[in-house]
């Protein structure tokens with residue numbers, strides 16, 4: 001067949017190939033894929049916490065999308081995998097004793113993110129706000145109102161994994177030509193959020209589902225597991241490579 005006819009034939013074949021049904025989470029986002037990707041019963045690498053005093057810091061308000069200065073309570077959390085995280089608790093906690101209760105709680109939660117995915121995180125800001133949890137440039141912002149809401153749905157851990165993607169991976173990898181090639185080769189997205197905000201969200205969204213299919217396949221239904229494998233095979237290879245994992249056939 002002439003090259004042009006071959007190309008036409010192949011594209012018709014691709015157009016007619018059946019596409020897998022969108023999973024239930026598609027229109028919500030990857031964190032809704034399953035509450036069992038990481039659960040509240042999973043082991044945490046958190047080992048201890050130390051109060052370091054107060055310091056005026058620039059803190060990002062996710063509600064107002066703006067920075068403000070705050071005389072925060074600082075804690076150092078230590079993990080059994082030798083990581084340390086600076087926890088910055090806003091002044092609304094009033095005293096270091098009440099700040100420490102929240103610092104302990106979220107230090108433990110952060111320790112449930114596996115080290116490979118947590119190692120790029122340097123700090124977490126813990127704020128008594130209701131707006132969404134966020135992350136970027138080494139920092140995760142935990143707004144406790146949203147954290148309680150996500151806990152009630154069992155998906156705080158999945159959300160922290162997504163934010164660890166923003167905090168620890170975005171700066172280093174989202175402009176990587178190899179990542180861009182993987183996105184292009186896959187040509188499909190794991191959620192509407194990844195599709196509509198590709199530049200900002202695709203890596204963090206895809207990372208949650210990568211963790212699920214590689215480490216916790218049974219946290220998804222078999223159909224959803226297949227959907228992930230079929231939707232992002234090149235992104236899966238990319239994560240395997242940058243995380244230094246073994247390349248293997250993923251099975252349910």
Ligand SMILES: [Zn+2]
Pocket residue numbers: 162166200201204
């Ligand atoms: Zn995000």
